[in-house]
Amino acid sequence: MSTTTAGAIFVLSLIAALAVAYRYLGDYMFRVVDGERHSRVERGVYRVLGVDPGAEQSWGVYARSVLAFSLISILGLFAFLRLQDLIFKVPDFATPINERVFPHLAWNTAVSFVTNTNWQAYSGEAAMTHFVQMAGLAVQNFVSAAVGIAVAVALVRGFARRKSEQLGNFWVDLTRITLRILLPLAVVAAVVLVAGGVVQNLTDGTTLSTLTGAQQHITGGPVASQEAIKELGTNGGGFYNVNSAHPFENPTAWTDWLEVFLLLVIPFSLPRVFGRMVKDNRQGYAILAVMGIIAVASIVLTNVFELGHAGTVPQALGAALEGKDVRFGVSNSATFAAATTLTSTGAVNSFHDSYTALGGMMPIVNMMLGEVAPGGVGSGLYGMLVIAVITVFVAGLMVGRTPEYIGKKIGAREIKFASMYFLITPALVLIGVAAAMATGNWQTQANVGPHGFSEVVYAFTSAANNNGSAFAGITVNTPWWDTALGLAMLLGRFLPLIFVLGLAGSLARQKAVPASAGTLPTHRPLFVGMVVGVVVILVALTFLPALALGPLAEGL
């Protein structure tokens, strides 16, 4: 079987598995977030938290709860990272904490994991103890993912409810999503990953003498438990520096398939929850179709560019194999790269910095699309719904009617929230890149010329969109980079999130508008095509100049 055929079957089998999951996982998640009953464990949790699970929250209170939880998480994780050497210090690093995890690095890492970005300016095996990885970083893998899903559900409630001030209870959503969706799936995935060869222990590993007599330290760590939620929660922060390329995180070609599946499965199933909650499954299918079309196009293009191996070094090689492992090969690596940036995961099984110029552009473009196809857990759905709101607005302008979506009028207030949501990320990316270039901080790049510029663009695009992957040659563990990217991650997560909840609040307050002859049907191919067009055109208008100076200059 040729590489191309095998690579195509790899993608098709993922699509088939995701199609099955859409129905079943989607319906299951709908029951979790829409149910009334609390289990005994959950009632215990609410008692410990001191919250009344029956009390629903307005959008403002919901937003403040999210922000309070995230703020406490950042502070707690920052302290944990700085104090990690005090308890259960395995491995026993010789470098003291003040030379290993600088304050600026701890800030960057704390923000990174709480915002579901998982950008890593450190090397896991050389900086973090097992204890802080599992009890600090991996905890945020769960709860930051749950926050994303909770906010998406709150937005959908805004569409589904009539004349209501209430969007649900954040603490209930957080608890249920964590305990009933993320945790059970992570347990299953972690055990399967161990069966595939992922390590799971609490030791420092084994130091041994190799066949030629050299010393090699085989590392240990609670990797499988972290790897499972890292993919499932579209987090992406690797236990080790080389992330999912590491044989202990991703030992075989089939664990590779599983990891791609895990990082896509929740984002692609959430439109089902949307469809069920607004009591019209066709609306879910329409959103799914938009996500699917963009995702398939991106995966195919990345494969075409990588298998085509254009560029001087790839031509000298005869295959774009630098930075890729043999067991995955070129095609499955390209598919992973596309999937990890179409979602907000940012895990990598190969190094994007060494991709062909245009193959390496695809991850950047995927992130620039706003990570909506399918996007991060929750953030993908709410991002796509905002784009859908913008689309009906654009369509309404064309025919001179007040636009509607899912029975709600899109008026001035709604479109203001939607526009603010859309503008914040490009502003962060472009201002950040400009600042790096103007202040000379770009000089930490590893490559020269257009590729070096691409490293800078990639860094801010990844941070502002909460992705976390990188053109990793650039050195970013400096006070300036850690601070700047930390700010980009923080603002890129929480400002959009506040605007989404504001939009949800103003939608929930409205009464339903009955569909009329002039209403644009939002479940038909016409609308699907329009949303795809809006995504692509908005992004092209915003980012083409930056792309022209980087990957396009290099690849054309």
Next chain:
Amino acid sequence: MRTPRWISQHLAAVRALLLFTVLLGLLYPLAITGVARIPGLRDHANGSLIEVNGQPVGSSLIGQSFTDADGNPVPRYFQSRPSASGYDPDATAASNLGPESIEDTLGDPALDPDSADGDGSKQALLTQVCARSKAVGELEGVDGSRPYCTADGVGAVLRVFRTDGLTGKVTRAVSVNQACPATPFIATYEGVTVECGRFGEDYRKGVLVPVRGSAPERSAVPADAVTASGSSLDPHISVDYANLQAKRVATIRGVPLDRVNALIDEHTDGRALGFMGEPAVNVLTLNLALDRMQ
């Protein structure tokens, strides 16, 4: 007195973080660690170690260097791929060099390249590939030439100066990766004599021109033999690279080539389910099997 709302929210947040830390940060990973103790999973969970005479010699998932103390290949072993970390699991890294990383930084001839600080030279990815290809070609007795590589194993790259910057007549051409007194890989470029590269000279006004040369599109040395992997711990090589090395290993060990080829087959992990990944030969288990045979 009731606690103000903004305080109670933060108190709930603190309690939530603590509770989830216990549940997701302690109970969950410890439970998985417990499950991973059961036979069948335990060896995997501990790193898939391979023991010889009761001593661990490696992990079947982690690659090793089969080189001597000076970094030269030990010819009786199949060689692994190049690695940006030297197969050190404590410092995993990829090269992160891009597809147009083609211009070297030449070393200062006044400094000793073997000193602790080196001579300041830095090889671009293209030169690394060309040098490895030449070395593998020599080790295996095949032609190691590749497109865009010079015969002396560096990137065949010129800086071409023209009268109007990007256009116009060529006024000067420098083979930037070939430090003087090397002989440039081509004598002339559009009628202008090509110079060798001089340390410290600023060639940035010239246009970078990689020169393809006449090497066949498909080199006798496979791509995985001359590229660093993403993990820097790649335990595998391609079937092509294993086949290329088979003759050398068979000769040195004095075993029939058929036996070595059979072992390669035995240690090739095919595509999972027939379509996932690429066929890959596990270098460590293959080398161990060779040692066991004798």
